[in-house]
Structure formats: structure tokens, C-alpha cells
Amino acid sequence: MRTPPNERLTSDIAEATLPATSGSERRCILSGDNAPRDMLVRLAISPDGLVLPDVAGKAPGRGAWIGISRAALETAVTDGHLKRALMRAFKGAHLTIPEDLPARIETALARHLGDRLGLELRSGNIVLGSARIEEQARAGRLAALLHASDSSEDGRRKLDQAWRVGREVEGSGERGQVLPLDRNALSVALGRDNVVHLGVAGHSGDMRAAARVLQAVSRLSRYVAGGISPGSAADMMDNSGRDTPGHSDRPQAGRSAQDEYVKD
Structure with a gap:
């Protein structure tokens, strides 16, 4: 099935459009798990180095993908895990991580x-x-x-x-x-x-x-x-509504390893 189009990066958050679907997978830079890219959240950097959510996965340049909960991301921001992972993903580029990045993503x-x-x-x-x-x-x-x-x-x-x-x-x-x-x-x-x-x-x-x-x-x-x-x-x-209202937790079979960041 086709998934919806997404949105374009701005100086604050992504603004929705109608995206095309990609069946490719990406690796979360924090957990190391692979998942279809339309189930992850892409992070991109603005020209001045500000790390921003790119919900559409359309911003130019290198991007990094995350697939953890907001609570886990807040911990990763606090303990420096996110900064270290982003430094690796963006090859040591100068980065500024907003304190409210988890809220911006939500x-x-x-x-x-x-x-x-x-x-x-x-x-x-x-x-x-x-x-x-x-x-x-x-x-x-x-x-x-x-x-x-x-x-x-x-x-x-x-x-x-x-x-x-x-x-x-x-x-x-x-x-x-x-x-x-x-x-x-x-x-x-x-x-x-x-x-x-x-x-x-x-x-x-x-x-x-x-x-x-x-x-x-x-x-x-x-x-x-x-x-x-x-x-x-x-x-x-x-699995509409079975066990846990809102989503299914069944893992997807046949996952293949992918880079956690790509230029796309």
C-alpha cells in the first residue's frame, strides 16, 4: 500500500504536503534497530547547524534517523547520547541541538x-x-x-x-x-x-x-x-484495536541492515 507524502523542513517544524512512499529501511542512530523509513523520524540540519525534525524525509543533505520514544529521546538528550550519535552521523559538523527537540518532533x-x-x-x-x-x-x-x-x-x-x-x-x-x-x-x-x-x-x-x-x-x-x-x-x-488500542507491536520480518544516515 502506498504511504502518504510528507512535509518540507522549515526553520521550526515540517509543514505537511503529500509525499511519496519509500520501501527502504534505515537504522536508528540511538537504538541500532532497522525499520522502514516511514516509521522513523529523520533529523536534518539547517544551514546554521540547527538540528530539526524532517518528518517528510525530504530536506537536502545528510540526515540521521531515530526510532525511539519521546521519553527515551529526552534521556538521550540529557545524557549526551544523542549528541554523540549525531556527531558520528554528521561527520563532526558543528551542531546545535535544541533543548526542546523531543517536543518539536511530537x-x-x-x-x-x-x-x-x-x-x-x-x-x-x-x-x-x-x-x-x-x-x-x-x-x-x-x-x-x-x-x-x-x-x-x-x-x-x-x-x-x-x-x-x-x-x-x-x-x-x-x-x-x-x-x-x-x-x-x-x-x-x-x-x-x-x-x-x-x-x-x-x-x-x-x-x-x-x-x-x-x-x-x-x-x-x-x-x-x-x-x-x-x-x-x-x-x-x-490488527485494528486488538490488545492495545492505536497500533500493533508485531515486528516486521525480513529486516535488512541499512545505514543509519544517508544523503538523500
């Missing part, structure tokens, strides 16, 4: 997800309103079901049940994805009031929109909650 990933949802809404792929979501879910027309982080358990349970009916997986315990964004963030991203739940349409088996959205959800969720371990939007679609 902001960039959240903006990317919000922009992705906005793009899919304009393309007619987002279903809003609990009644309409339930109707479309029962009819089997939703490829993904998403809930705000501050949505109620009762509201999620009702829509999850309708979604299982439409997917013909009653009794499986599958649930929609609980997003790392609250209703306020979703409302701003979609330009609507009080967005608590949303569905991603999957007409006639076309799962491309859901794959694009779930890839952005997965990358942010893993960074915020537990590290960006190898996986893909396909993993999330195959």
Missing part, C-alpha cells in the same frame, strides 16, 4: 497527522458524526475507525460494535484506534466543531486512504507511547 508528527486528516476530509474520505459513522460502519464502508484520546468509553464501545458488525468480525474484540490527539486537536485539524470520532472510508476494498491515515497515526503513537518499532500501516489495519 509537534511535527501531530501536525502531519492533522494535515493528513484534513487532506482526506477534502478528498471525501472522512466520515464524521456518530450517527453517520455508525451507519457507514454497519454497512461495512469504513476501512478505519478512529477515536479522540478524550472520547468516552461508552461512545467508543457503541461505534466499535457497529464496526465489527460491518467487518463481519463480531466476537473478535477488535476496536477502533484511539488517537494521540484529543477532540480539540481533531476539531482544529478538520475545521469542524467537537470532533470526537471519525471513520475513514474504504469503498470497494480501496484501503489507500486508511493506509495513509494509519501510517501517520502509528508514527505519532509509537513516538509518544513507546518507541517507533518496526511496523506499518498494514499491521494496524490487520
Whole structure:
């Protein structure tokens, strides 16, 4: 499945566009683990040496890739591990690492997800309103079901049940994805009031929109909650809501070693 386009580096954070997918892998400079590049976060340096998140992986020059959680990155910043790893990756170039780099990365990933949802809404792929979501879910027309982080358990349970009916997986315990964004963030991203739940349409088996959205959800969720371990939007679609709402922790088989930094 194709993954979404991403964004271009600015002096602060990446601004979302629609990127092309790359199936290549990169190695995290901090953990040494390999993963598909669209599950990692690329760091690039501005002309004055400032280290910035390049969520789209499009900034020119050499880049370094990380795939750990925000909490682990904060520790790496504090103990100097990140600085040492970046010095190796960027061949001793003069670097300035912002103290708030972990927060900047989260902001960039959240903006990317919000922009992705906005793009899919304009393309007619987002279903809003609990009644309409339930109707479309029962009819089997939703490829993904998403809930705000501050949505109620009762509201999620009702829509999850309708979604299982439409997917013909009653009794499986599958649930929609609980997003790392609250209703306020979703409302701003979609330009609507009080967005608590949303569905991603999957007409006639076309799962491309859901794959694009779930890839952005997965990358942010893993960074915020537990590290960006190898996986893909396909993993999330195959394991929607099982065990841990929001993502699947199954490792991807057949990983090959790749350089942790490349000029691309």
C-alpha cells in the first residue's frame, strides 16, 4: 500500500504536503534497530547547524534517523547520547541541538497527522458524526475507525460494535484506534466543531486512504507511547484495536541492515 507524502523542513517544524512512499529501511542512530523509513523520524540540519525534525524525509543533505520514544529521546538528550550519535552521523559538523527537540518532533508528527486528516476530509474520505459513522460502519464502508484520546468509553464501545458488525468480525474484540490527539486537536485539524470520532472510508476494498491515515497515526503513537518499532500501516489495519488500542507491536520480518544516515 502506498504511504502518504510528507512535509518540507522549515526553520521550526515540517509543514505537511503529500509525499511519496519509500520501501527502504534505515537504522536508528540511538537504538541500532532497522525499520522502514516511514516509521522513523529523520533529523536534518539547517544551514546554521540547527538540528530539526524532517518528518517528510525530504530536506537536502545528510540526515540521521531515530526510532525511539519521546521519553527515551529526552534521556538521550540529557545524557549526551544523542549528541554523540549525531556527531558520528554528521561527520563532526558543528551542531546545535535544541533543548526542546523531543517536543518539536511530537509537534511535527501531530501536525502531519492533522494535515493528513484534513487532506482526506477534502478528498471525501472522512466520515464524521456518530450517527453517520455508525451507519457507514454497519454497512461495512469504513476501512478505519478512529477515536479522540478524550472520547468516552461508552461512545467508543457503541461505534466499535457497529464496526465489527460491518467487518463481519463480531466476537473478535477488535476496536477502533484511539488517537494521540484529543477532540480539540481533531476539531482544529478538520475545521469542524467537537470532533470526537471519525471513520475513514474504504469503498470497494480501496484501503489507500486508511493506509495513509494509519501510517501517520502509528508514527505519532509509537513516538509518544513507546518507541517507533518496526511496523506499518498494514499491521494496524490487520490488527485494528486488538490488545492495545492505536497500533500493533508485531515486528516486521525480513529486516535488512541499512545505514543509519544517508544523503538523500
